[in-house]
Amino acid sequence: MKTTTDFMKMKKDNNKIIMLTAYDYPTAKLAEHAGVEILLVGDSLGMVVLGYDSTVPVTMEDMIHHGKATRRGAPETFIAVDMPFGSYHGSVDTTLANAIRLFQETNAQALKIEGADEIIDVIRLLTRTGIPVIAHLGLLPQSASVLGGYKVQGKTALAAQKLIEDAKACEAAGACMVVLECIPYQLAKTITESISIPVIGIGAGADTDGQVLVFHDTVTYGSHHMPKFVKAFSQAGKEISAGLTQYVEEVKSGAFPAEEHRFTMKDDEYQQLYG
């Protein structure tokens, strides 16, 4: 399993870091096999797995449940788990209790939290407790209602300057990594060059130290909206859909199950029993 030290070295060596979300056992297994270096149990699971229209309804229990399943599928991979909406915004005691519970029960290597400003204190608190923290800046899905939707961030000089300062503050507070979501690639490049911890981009261009995507988007599994920054690397969703249609048709027509799918017993034994 790679460590935060390995990721620091990868940044120095310009060796791209591969992060992908995962929420369950089979996905984690496939991703580990493919060589994904960090699995993110993202609270995006609220949208792509649980069918909510934002990440806000996701609970601690949801994150623990999916974090544990992901860990079972990828025992050898660095796993980061998102702290869900509201779980790190109350008192220091509640935040710490939630973080410790999430970190311990999912057996994760890091937790991810969104934002800067008052969140900088949370990064420091968790890091000092012994929990590696991945900071998340730019588009913050948990704050989409305040940001006015899912929009590109950091487009004004003022907003860009704030993001550069926020990234530096995250590093100073002890964050082991920064995720930058949905910002102009020029700004992402500047931030990547401004801090010594790895920067993982999503919708942030090619100049960050690594990339992260949502699993369901990369394999087009599910019918949700595909943002501009996503590339479909597989048409698995279409394959699954075609397969399920065929299953329905074959059972209706009697083509399935065929002889090779059935169990049998000797005719004379059957005769003896049921004559």
Ligand code: KIV
């Ligand atoms: O929840 C998630 O999938 C994320 C990524 C978009 C970084 O936070």
Ligand code: NA
């Ligand atoms: Na998230």
